[in-house]
Amino acid sequence: MAASARKKAARLRVHVENNPKAAAINHVTEAGFRAKTKHHPGLLKRIEITFGMDPKQLGQMVAEAEVLVASGGVDISSLATQAPKLKWIQSTSAGVEKLLQYVPAGVALTNASGLHGPKGGEYAMTALLMLNHDVPHFVTSQRAGKWDQSHATPIAGKTLVIVGVGALGSAAARLAKGFGMRILGVSRSGKPNRLVERMYRSSELRKVLPKADFLLVTTPLTAETKGMIGRKELDLLPHHAGLVNLGRGSVIDNDALVEKLSRGELAGAVLDVFPLEPLPSSSALWTAPNLIMSPHCAVDDAESYAARALDIFLDNLERYLAGRKLINVVDSKLGY
């Protein structure tokens, strides 16, 4: 008994906490975890893992944990006192803006950036094609019972500006290149990207916006990106331009966006993310013209979301146990 207890105590204590408000496809389940560990021989013997999905129980579940796996929507605001042994939090979401402020000092945070690749890129291309072919206009006319033709041209040769050229932005760029689009990118550093004709630094954003036939926003929410696409930036877009936001709602001034759409100063918009989610029923976005919305789900792959999150976590877990450098480490100053 004593030997067994000692052996058990030596195992790495890991807790996985799911958000009960998130869709089932986003949950990292024990069954899913066990299935994945078949590809990581010996791993299960080195850890002791628990699973939870009850915010009230979280404190108790993490009391002994050294590692916490949690989605971006889990409330970890009391972790500093609840989890004295915690050393590492693996987020199963790409965006960590809600977690970040509560990560206790000295605890590493890694995210699941890369998760949205194939499905997210495909949805971004879908949104660009919808905008190019006036689908938001058709949908608005249909809602009003109006037969109102609109004629477009193919998307080839048109210019796409991508703000945030990470995994999702790159997947979108790859498809857009296949459709013959010209691609410009904006990132904090402006570092060159082989999929992008020219990269601009965030500080040059206003220079590139007038060139956009389409603007695709995929940035995480950070101190720097909050409100990045404000009224002035929207005013710099050509009136025929379309906007897609698959990043975070608060990156864009949505009130200004509604005004621009209502005045016909933008051709259309496709939004998957909102400052408050679920979107309040009082929001003017619900009925804004030439706007198509999805409820923060369009970039998540129904079949592989949790599996991909687990792949990232298990890769990192092997690294952690071996004392190697973790991947996807979030820079707490930059926020991603």
Added chain:
Amino acid sequence: MAASARKKAARLRVHVENNPKAAAINHVTEAGFRAKTKHHPGLLKRIEITFGMDPKQLGQMVAEAEVLVASGGVDISSLATQAPKLKWIQSTSAGVEKLLQYVPAGVALTNASGLHGPKGGEYAMTALLMLNHDVPHFVTSQRAGKWDQSHATPIAGKTLVIVGVGALGSAAARLAKGFGMRILGVSRSGKPNRLVERMYRSSELRKVLPKADFLLVTTPLTAETKGMIGRKELDLLPHHAGLVNLGRGSVIDNDALVEKLSRGELAGAVLDVFPLEPLPSSSALWTAPNLIMSPHCAVDDAESYAARALDIFLDNLERYLAGRKLINVVDSKLGY
């Protein structure tokens, strides 16, 4: 004067009639015609051409015409008596179901098949991606003010059945292959097509429908295709399937389609064509769930529609003057 009149009389008399109810982008104008003839040296000297857009004047305009250029919506029901010298009608539309019955005996009819290629193929792909990513569901939820998530998977590996693999169907197949889709085709003859994994004859339609994740209809309206996708055929589609109609409205039983959509027995539909156009305000299609409609314009290229129609006509006109075989000749029995 006499010599000049004789010379004039020797010229081929051509009349171009546009449909005033059609969008301006569909019109073959005199300016557009003159611009194009720069690439056909000497042609203008061999013809005498008039342009019209008034149904009341048509009879007078065609009294001496040997060639008529007209869109599919022009009323030619009195042509047999009005145009005794007529030998050839060039349609500037791909679909000629309205013209066909009024083509006088002995008069050749050619259509503008091939016109919709790039823009039409791109819109077909847009529609397939919208269906794959649950956009019709998002739009229906948005209309109802409901935050209702839905999670899809990438389109790669899914099966597209194309009914009517002509210029538009082939353009769609090319793009769908690029997205990793599996493509099956249905045509009258079932003749192999290099873009399609397997072609089926129309008589085998019911065999292929259960295999479809997506059904794309691009057929012209003929005696054979009218009602081709009826209630029984719709019932053979899997419940998760999506339907796109870019051909002609009456190819599908739209009442049955509304019922299937309302009962959730089809995931969604994207329609650009309707049995009656403009779609009457009494139609149940306007408010059917998971349905996105465009008013018969989504496959027309705003910049090149008329130019492409003119290219086909001028190619044929050179052939006609040289006594060579015309292209795009409509088989009056088959109807396309």
